[in-house]
Amino acid sequence: MRLKLTHEEAPKHKSLVTAVGWYKTGKQYELLSAGDDQEIWKWHVEGSPIVKLGSCESFCTAMAWMPSGKGSENTFALGCADGTFRLVSETGREEKKVDAHRGAVISLRWSFDGSAIATAGEDGIVKVWSRSGMLRSALAQQSHAIYSVVWSPDCEHILFACSSKIHLKSIQAGQKQVEWKAHDGVVMMLDWSFVNNTILSAGEDCRYKIWDCYGRLLFNSAPLDHVVTSIAWSPTGKHFAVGSFNTLKLCDRTGWSYCREAPDVGSIFSISWCNDGTQLACGTGSGHVVFGSLVERSCTWQNMDVTLDENNMITVVDILNETKEELDFRDRVTDMSLAYGALVVNTNSQCFIYQSTNWNTPHVEDLKEPPTLIVQCPHHFALVDANGIQIINYEGRQLSTIKMSGLRYEFLNHQTLSICRDAVALVDPAQPKQIRVFDVFTGRPMHPQGTSIQHKLDIVRISLNQQGSGSDRKIAILDKNKDLYLTKAMHPDKTEKLGAMVDTFMWNDSTDMLIALIDEKLVIFIYPAVCFVDKDLLPKTLQSKTCADAGKYAQIVAFYGSNCTIRKADGSDLAMVTTPYPQLLYTHFEKGQWEQAVRLCRYVKSPELWASLAAMAIHQRALDTVEIALAAIEEVDKVQFVAHINKLPDDVLKSAELALFCKRPDEALNILLQNRRIYRAIKLNIRLHRWNDALELALKHQTHVDTVLAYRQQHLQQMKHVETNDQFKQWATQVEVDWETVKRKIAVEKDQEIRAANGEVAPG
Secondary structure, three states: OEEEEEOOOOOOOOOOEEEEEEEEEOOEEEEEEEEOOOEEEEEOOOOOEEEEEEEOOOOEEEEEEOOOOOOOOOEEEEEEOOOEEEEEEOOOOEEEEEEOOOOOEEEEEEOOOOOEEEEEEOOOEEEEEEOOOOEEEEEEEOOOOEEEEEEOOOOOEEEEEEOOEEEEEEOOOOOOOEEEEOOOOOEEEEEEOOOOOEEEEEEOOOOEEEEEOOOOEEEEOOOOOOOOOEEEEOOOOOEEEEEEEOEEEEEEOOOOEEEEEOOOOOEEEEEEEOOOOOEEEEEEOOOOEEEEEEEOEEEEEOOEEEEEOOOOEEEEEEOOOOEEEEEEOOOOEEEEEEEOOEEEEEEOOEEEEEEOOEEEEEEEEEOOOOOOEEEEOOOEEEEEEOOEEEEEEOOOOEEEEEOOOOOOHHHOOOOOEEEOOOEEEEEOOOOOOEEEEEEOOOOOEOOHHHOOEEOOOOEEEEEEOOOOOHHHOEEEEEEOOOOEEEEEOOEEEEEEEEEOOEEEEEEOOOOOOEEEEEOOEEEEEOOOOHHHHOHHHHHHHEEEEEOHHHOOOOEEEEEEOOEEEEEOOOOOEEEEEOOOHHHHHHHHHHHOOHHHHHHHHHHHOOHHHHHHHHHHHHHHOOHHHHHHHHHHOOOHHHHHHHHHHHOOOOHHHHHHHHHHHOOOHHHHHHHHHHOOOHHHHHHHHHHOOOHHHHHHHHHHHOOOHHHHHHHHHHHHHHHOOOOOOHHHHHHHHHOOOOHHHHHHHHHHHHHHHHHHHOOOOOOO
């Protein structure tokens, strides 16, 4: 990917251009520019001037457009050197003039919800204003000029730069201010992406840096030749632009550079991105307005490579079959995505769906709003726009539309939205500790009464597994502490921790394997659901290999079959190959071929495969296979318990004991009670030393009270303790305990179970 730059030969502005800003007219975009010549010009999207919109009585220093859809008409705020800012309509009419600061207004920004404006000036004060220009608060006072101010995505905090420090302050009174040293020189500009929730800073030390929302450094650039004067995130959050003297760089969101252009236009003072993220405009020191288009965008999937050239033509190359296809589009392509043998291409008004088996006749869908995100899965894909999340299959049929009141759809990205065969999961941007799960075919929430999966910490990334369905649906969660969790989508109370210090993770495309980068190691979770079956087996199902070559801030971008691709911090790809045997094991598991699975494990002689097979077999209740697999990894105590389960007379008891084996005693108790196995339920409570529960159950059903008392007395004698429980003391005086009678009652119960298993009598 690179930038194609264009500008007028003779500049329209007579002095340097300090501010530029895009706005939307219908389905097209136009640009306004303002400079030290006190003129405002309007420009076409392709870079030609339309008309001089008007003049300003003071020097313009900053421009900010009200977020689209947040006002009755297009309105922008203009910061001026005389300490005022003006609210101006798109026709150039000044709606209001506000005296804001002593000295120049250096920076101003609308909040993302369009409800307020933040300004910063030479007087070192940060102020917050209503959308109509009424002062709400003077948020901060510093001893030096403040060069940049930005809002947090939730509009609850303001980030500003003073000297070499960055300050984060809540707009609510009484909250503690956070600050950290960011650069060796003055911090010139800041930007905060509402999509990926990360911060950019540019400094006089000729560097640009990326920070997370807690002030932790994610990337530190090498020094440029000159001071970095401007910086701006793309609205998609996938990349950003950096401006310096005669230099414009396009960078990936992790920091590495796609390209470096050298326009002869002096310093670049401001950068503004078009809302679809395909174009940018720069205000320069020479008076030129430079337009840049993203060209040669590409995406890959397995053996296929797709590239969009500057003539709006997509070239599809199949490296394996040595075929090449060219797809031409009339309208400008805003986004494209390639995965699972399908290519989805968006323009501002249409969506084209291509299958790798037929590139000639795409399915074409008309769009009401330009989409901001495409997320694919093997069966269908999600299109996110201002109206909601549309689920469309690869034949072009819309399955459902997901809408939720208060949800900011433009804040969603590939990290916070995931889709699979039957579910859509997303992290609520307003409440980043919550995951909401929706049904693909109805668009309705899967959890009753609008409840959600609640996590303890802010969630950074989620991902749904692609295999299985219904109750087997799992969500992998990475939180801000870099801890990786696994939860069941339909049972949010079942959440288990898989690992710590996890940098990145990804599900396999065809199995339930999960791969993660943990502390410079590539760790493969062969069967992550083992944590719901027997967490003791989890460490034994992991395969790891050293991956020091990946370095810091690497991301896993693909995991299909036994191949894994890791994108390093410098943008290069690292190919890793994992063992192919887990793929074969999954094939046998899905077909229920337990003998072949055992044969495979005996051939490979891998403890990780044996442990994974044991967990799979427990999940499917193939107890003979469980015994063989646990014996192979020398889990003697577990083998004996499974052998005990195998000897039980019927499925109800086996299910209850398996639930107990999986450390779910309450589930085991419910199974027994639902099937009227009262004695077994009482005995389970006794085995778990839940004496009060056992007695309460016996009294409720008026049976085996003496059994509970007998076992209680036996336990106290063994422990050499004296009875202190008043309830047991009371019943011990009322019920005579005779071990012979107790043993006979237990024998009768067991005999009834055996006869019921043979179909002679009903149990219980």
